[in-house]
Amino acid sequence: MALNSVVSLAASNSPAGSIEGDALVIGVVKGSDGPALLDSPLAAEETAALNESLSSLGVTGNADGFHRLPAPAGVEAKVLVLAGLGAIGTGPDAAPSPEALRRAAGSALRQLAGTDTVVLALPAAEAAQLTAIAEGAALGAYSYQARRSDPAALKSPVQKAVIATSLNSRAAKTILNRSTAVGKAVNATRSLVNEPPSHLFPETFAEAAKDLAKGLPVKVTVWDEKKLEKEGFGGILGVGKGSSRAPRLVKVEYAPARAKKHMALVGKGITFDTGGISLKPAASMMTMKCDMGGAAAILNATLAVAELGLPVKVTAWLCIAENMPSATATRPSDVITIFGGKTVEVLNTDAEGRLVMADGLAVASTEHPDVILDVATLTGAQMVALGNRVSAVMGDEQTSNAVKAAADKAGELFWTMPIPEELRPSLDSPVADLANIGEKAGGMMTAAAFLNEFVGQAKSGEQIPWAHLDIAGPAFNESAPYGYTPKQGTGVSVRTLVSYAEGLAAGAK
Missing domain, CATH: 3.40.630.10 (Zn peptidases)
Structure with missing residues (x-):
């Protein structure tokens, strides 16, 4: 049968902006007052300026939203990607659900097909969040190309995803190993x-x-x-x-x-x-x-x-x-x-x-x-x-x-x-x-x-x-x-x- 490549998952405690990659993915939520960046790794001035420009750029924060922007100075990735998470509720404790994170990570990697390395700067301070993001990345980096005379006719899926997280390396490794196994199983089924x-x-x-x-x-x-x-x-x-x-x-x-x-x-x-x-x-x-x-x-x-x-x-x-x-x-x-x-x-x-x-x-x-x-x-x-x-x-x-x-x-x-x-x-x-x-x-x-x-x-x-x-x-x-x-x-x-x-x-x- 046709076998698929499996995306390589990695976690990093380094600031997301300092991690090299082809794209840096940041979340955007759909708020009552309009779209807003979520856990932005950018400098405060850049975050404020980008927040003010989101509506003008056509960014809504809707789930599956995807916008590429030039990476600002100080960001090692080549481009900045804004990934929509949808509405997350109101209040100081409002946060995206694990499934919203899973879908946002998967949507970003799916739409970034053709790039090699993607850095994900979505909220990943908790085990459930890192699990969801890692699974989403593994599921989004999929493409069936086996029966084409020219496999290059389709963009290759993302090869590596680096997730910025504050979790310790041991806990992160356990989560990523599980996510890799689950992602491989789902993609083999597909x-x-x-x-x-x-x-x-x-x-x-x-x-x-x-x-x-x-x-x-x-x-x-x-x-x-x-x-x-x-x-x-x-x-x-x-x-x-x-x-x-x-x-x-x-x-x-x-x-x-x-x-x-x-x-x-x-x-x-x-x-x-x-x-x-x-x-x-x-x-x-x-x-x-x-x-x-x-x-x-x-x-x-x-x-x-x-x-x-x-x-x-x-x-x-x-x-x-x-x-x-x-x-x-x-x-x-x-x-x-x-x-x-x-x-x-x-x-x-x-x-x-x-x-x-x-x-x-x-x-x-x-x-x-x-x-x-x-x-x-x-x-x-x-x-x-x-x-x-x-x-x-x-x-x-x-x-x-x-x-x-x-x-x-x-x-x-x-x-x-x-x-x-x-x-x-x-x-x-x-x-x-x-x-x-x-x-x-x-x-x-x-x-x-x-x-x-x-x-x-x-x-x-x-x-x-x-x-x-x-x-x-x-x-x-x-x-x-x-x-x-x-x-x-x-x-x-x-x-x-x-x-x-x-x-x-x-x-x-």
Whole structure:
């Protein structure tokens, strides 16, 4: 697969103006009396003069704002960049949120593509602030250039970001190491999503998982079509049987000796989704290379947890297939048998993600983990309910709330949704244990009700704690870039999963 360079992150206790670089980034906030510089590293006279000139220069302080100015005397960087943070409230204690800092840093580095070294003079006196700025820089310095005949046709991402901070070097190093690992995981997820289906299909996705895992303390196991058939993975086989490219199941296991908790992750990996026999309209098919975003996210989140050395066992199950129409494809009204024995009547072959996920949830349950989280670009109904930037989480209340809390801490937008009990009867089938589609209204929740049927029991006899993350809209940005978010693959949910694993590790101590 196409691998990306990773921005080099550094911290410095030196005055920001004295640090050499191609650009010095200063924050601008949107105040009630107009735009104002935030924590300016410039001399008092220069700060006052620039503040008075902001409106005349067209600077508003709006989020994603970006203005280049000549660097004043005494500043070692070649140019001065004013990055908007938006409104931060009023009062003497008003300060930008970590997410505002993350977005401002990411926006600045994204828009400074083509430069080598950027100095960030955003508020970084606290660990949470430095973390946000470092993550934003790592996420903003991304570009997918792998399939161009002339890679120089696009500006290269920023190579190095130096963050001015008063934190001691030891604390800063720990933060930057974590931010580098998380940024690398998110960007690898983006690149997998951005890969064309001509290059990323089940076999090559499995190979990419092996390549990305090299050098890390993880074990990668791959089920090919013969092993899938022998062990009864009817969901993955049923979805993939219409394609000339056979499906795969990939297990990525990180099992540190001191782990006290076991977290299982299940990801939807449809490398391209035509809808199968229930063929999608052409316009709905153009972005379907992103339908493996859930599998890409759980893969790279697991690798980030391994790189960070968290004392949590993580087992990722990547359920990979290509959904194509052909003489061998699953037909509407066919009945398939999921791993573990439950049967499903396939009424719509475009509701395929839940079929591969059913296999993944069932096999993950056999190991009796402490929690199962599944991630999938599952339903168009998710976008109807929550739009293109907010993901949904459904499942048991405690696990769903914990995922939401982890997402809030990570700076990702998730919202908890219910699984109404009245939706389950709509999945009843006259010829099988259940059908793969049911009530159309609230289709996102109906899909979750289907998945719930395949979550197994813990050793206590109760259902394993479980949450389903539907990232259908947020996984792929069809509009213009914003903040640290590029066009196309976004890498959404990786940061939430790492944050959740860190919470498990902290709770197990």
